[in-house]
Amino acid sequence: MKLPEFSVRHPIFATMVTLMVLVLGLTSMSRLRTDLLPEIATTTLSLRAEYTGASPEVVERLITQFVEEIAASVPGVEEISSVSSEGSSVVTVNFGWGADVNSAAIDMQGALESNLRKLPDDVRPRIFKFDINQFPVVILGIASDLDPVELTSLMNEEIQVRFARVPGVAQVDIFGGYDREVRIELNPERVKALGLSLDRVLQAVANANLDLPAGRIEQGRYEVTLRAPAQFTNLDDIRNTVIEQRDGAPVTIGQVADVLDTYQDLRRLVRINHSRGIRVGIRKQPDANTVEVTQGIFAEIERVNRDYPQVKVIPVIDQGNFIERSIDNVTLSVLYGGGLAVLVLLFFLRNIRSTVVIALAIPISVIATFALIYFGGFTLNLMTLGGLALGVGMMVDGSVVVLENIFRRQDEEKESPFDAAIAGTNEVSAAIVASTLTTLVIFLPLAFVQGVAGVLFKELACVVVFSLVCALLVSLSLVPMLASRLLVS
Template identity: 30%
Template sequence: MKITNTSLKFKTSIFVLLTLISISGLISYMGLPVESFPSIKQPMVIVAVPYVGVSPEDMETLVANPIEKKLKEITKISELKSTSLEGYTNITAKFESDMDIDEAVRKVREKVDQARPDLPSDVDEPVVQEVNFENIPIMLISIVGNQSLVRLKKIAEDLQDMFEQIPGVLEVKLSGGLEREVKVNLNPYRLKYYNLGTEDVTKAIRNENLTMPGGAIDGGNLRFSVRIPGEFKNINELKNIVVKRKAGRAIYLGDLADIYFGFKDQQSYARINKKPTVSLSILKRSGENIINISNRVKQILNEEQKRFPAGVSYVISNDQSRDIRRMVNDLENNIISGLILVVLVLYFFMGARNGFLVGIAIPLSMLLSFIVIDAMGYTLNMMVLFSLILALGMLVDNAIVIIENIYRHHQEGKNLMQAAQDGTAEVGVAVTTSTITTLAAFSPMVFWPGVIGEFMSYLPVTLIITLSASLLVGLVFNPVIASSFLRLDSRMDKLPGNRFLEYILPKYEKTMIYALENRILVMGITAFLYLGMIFLYAFMGHGIEFFPDLEPKQAWVKIDMANGTRLEATDKVVREVENRIGDTPDMKYYVSDVGHQTNMNDFSGGGASTPHKAQVTVDFVERPARHQNSFITLKEVAAKVRNTPGAQVDVTKPQDGPPTGNAVEINI
């Protein structure tokens, strides 16, 4: 082949190129960002509008309908859906797949601004943002101990500042704990006596709690800026606010209300194993290395734990870096073990030297693939890692055929250079064709439409890159290496593989002769087996699913109560559930979240507090340490929480694979 002949003509240049690819491949591999999921721009925009204290019906009428009316003017919206809860409306606009997401966000923001005059004047500012996989936290850290929630929150706030300084961290969200505020409890009888309303008090506080600019003063060669500080520093200043003057006498705020430091009303409760907790959710920037961020977070936690008060500790949950770390280790181990096994297997048929010349195709093809993957801007995410592991077994196919044929030609008396040329030319077309047919089997997946198609496209693209690299290695590098290092081995006839072939070939020859003499019988048996497989699959198959139902690492106990249920009443039911699941086998810990539920299809990064909903997340120990299949444990948890009074309790597991929504969804 022309490409092989050219490579053999410039052997020195090929060896230099091999060295450059090895160094560049290692640099690319070490520099590739590692993350859980590929960064996908989904053609979906969310409008979130908080309006505290308003019923769901009024949220729909006053907020959702005016915004929806404007959004319907945008072309290329394939689906528009709104959900109105108490004090919160969420509107999701799904666009056609060819719509640019930045353009979609711009258009939605414009229409929301146009709808602003039709909304209530005191409604909060609507939040417009795209659906983003990056809004899924990579790690959840819970601070738990026998201290007050105020103290736990102070510890969490200190950690939050440290985590946000880590390169690659986008945001650290803090939830739980108590937030201090100044409470002004007005006395209605005193207001009535002085003929005042709440608006008078609100206006007085607002006008006094200001820092105002006072212009500038010139003094000699200098110019000084003047400001008038007026923000409150203590409660006494608040008490001395003059709300109104009546008959020459000042009416102070302290005369109308009791003023004291208190805490905001809690919108949710969080506990770990029945102990109150404050949580930190860590979000990373797109394309950043999840393993490096995870290592740095854990390093900070180990250092800061020495300064925690007695009895305070932390728990790390939902650590996405754990699975990615395992897959990266699997890839590295598979490359090394694959090379060893290939050399070992080929030793039995081709000898140690020839086996090594074939095995070198594995790391070389991988390094070449890493260069291309890095150049394309890909990250080492689950889909790419899975594709690389899948391709490992196919990387040596081309090299085996080419090296074996070169060896045969050299055995026939040709010199190494001529053997490399003739041996590669003889099988080059067949090797190229076989690789192309393999690529053709995966190429249709590249054109899979929609968000799931974009998610899954990483698999065929990575396989195409890796197998193309193995073809290049087989046609360019293997002949050059063989022409320099291949040697005839007089012990080839004594190798175990050669003896096995001598034993099996006569039997194979007899079988082939019989098959050729009885073609109708062989074709009939083949057709029968083919139809039999179709029959078995049709009647004994277990159906089709997008992602396999893997053994869960968590169990989600979702608790739903009647709309309007107070947070305290929901918390009482959650405590009952906690008591029931306390002795669950293989359980590491359980996290109770009263006022919130996890929704894997919500990427808005926020949401309304729902006092009538709650969730208990049960984390199982690692699989080797479990005493039973976690599916059995899942059923046991479901049996324990069945018939919980006053609530609907469902036990599920986290969804495997990319978020795809429910299997069947009926909207009335």
Template identity: 35%
Template structure:
């Protein structure tokens, strides 16, 4: 029996089949993830290492060359590229298409951990980054303040970024700009020479006084006590730290050779919003999450969080990726509607 004959002979069955198809299509549409770009796993991994105060040649010889020689042995590696700049080493590993990038990242991580013993002790731990289109920010917020600007970074970090990370689908909420608190110990060179001290001795003294060491457990009957040594130094205690003792038994303190200030990190970038000083909050979603749903969840959470901020702090949306997606879906819906009527 041909299809037209079946449709004419059994009209009710034909209608029920089309209704079922429409219902299943609408149900699938509600479950369909919405994103601007398809999920594409680019077979590229970057190893980023920061070495503050080092020049390009020093970064090249002590970090980049060491890591390159060992990372070159990772399997399925197609090409390796590197760049060494002041204080930063970037090694880009390009793999063959179709490989399991998670397994490749584990191999790279193991090799970096193995290479750590051959790197300078005072570098930051190398970071391993995978190139993923889902890492594109879905939302960029701006924050400005007048009287609260010196503490704006801490305010946004504690009251906005941390709570936003609990929204389903949000992977990260990071800050760019603003003033980040930093305790500065400014050494007096002439005083150091007078006391015959080196910078390394001062650093060693600070490290010894700023400890938080676990001490294991003590069992007494049915009770189990956790032992720890909380020796994290407070700002007003830094000046009283003993650096050394001279031949006469007189102690040399930090306050004798340095000035301690509760200040801010050196600014490397300036953020202005509508000609006002401010900062930027970048929100990223988890891989595979629905961009529109995640953005709506972030907006709902922001309405609650805004009530916890001082009155002079203003939050604005600078860029919303879901707007582009909603516009594209709207255009597609209109095209289908018009096409259905005309056809």
């Protein structure tokens, strides 16, 4: 028994299967992650090294050339480029598409570790893997009338923690803050007069700012752990630190230096609404839903603005809102396309019941496609929705052919809707399958495209295939079943 005949003779079973598919599709749609584009696995590594005070020529000769030689020894490297600037070296290594970048990074790290002696002292190249998830999904501006140091302290100790607790947030980065710094400014004349060396002063400060374990005391069933805390708690502790003894009198830090409670030198300045402020970048976890994460962040922004009236948290960049607007635009295109297709069918068929039969094929095929998108491991993004929009117009082709042939057999052969639905669908089923396959073949080459373009268009092509396969099954099962019940003899 062929599929059209089985569906027509067992309408309850066909209806139940359709409802199951709809439930599965709607459940899958609610669980799909929403992103702007498909996940792109890059094949680029970046090696960065700092050599403070060195000129670009020295950096290139002592660091960049060495790192390039190490990178070239790793299998799979296709291209190496570098930039040597004052005090900094950046070497970018590109691998072939599909290469295991994580394994290459381990090999490169091992080669660097075994040859570190060839680099200047304290120079340690670091390896970075380019990841689109490193870009913040939300950037916030923090404005306040508080003292800059106090505002930075509030951000580091309280507000940053609140944003980090939002589900899906991986890291919260603060830029432009005034980090507290206790500075010891030596007086060269006093140091020279007392015959002190800089190393001796540094050693005295380091030795005085310790928190050391002092062992354990056991007595019967009890055990007490001892510590010898000697960390600085205020500026006077630093000023009273003894450097050495001279003629029985101590020489302290306060005698040869000024101890200041200040903040670190600013290397970047952030302004929010023409006033100094702080920028906060929030990054999401790789498997988190961007839209859900941003919604959680904005809910936390409202709570922070309510709990801390002395600060104002202002959204600067919201990737989630951009994704939502982009997805909404494509979704509207899908709805407009489906609606116009139904109106065109109504105009030519001039029959409400026939139009309803075909119109039902569109949403059922679309919802079933979401199930295949979910189980295919894709996300809801511009490419998958673009494929869905592309497939909507072709979803009704098979259903129109089936319904038209059922009409023809009713008109010419004088068959009942029941018999016409079975015979008419069987008559054109081979042609519909062949037509669908020829359409699917067009998208087959996209599966072999390499690089970023391949990642992007692969999902679009797969969704078109999913939608057309679902539409084919609907046209050969649900359409004849509905036609046998809804069409008038």
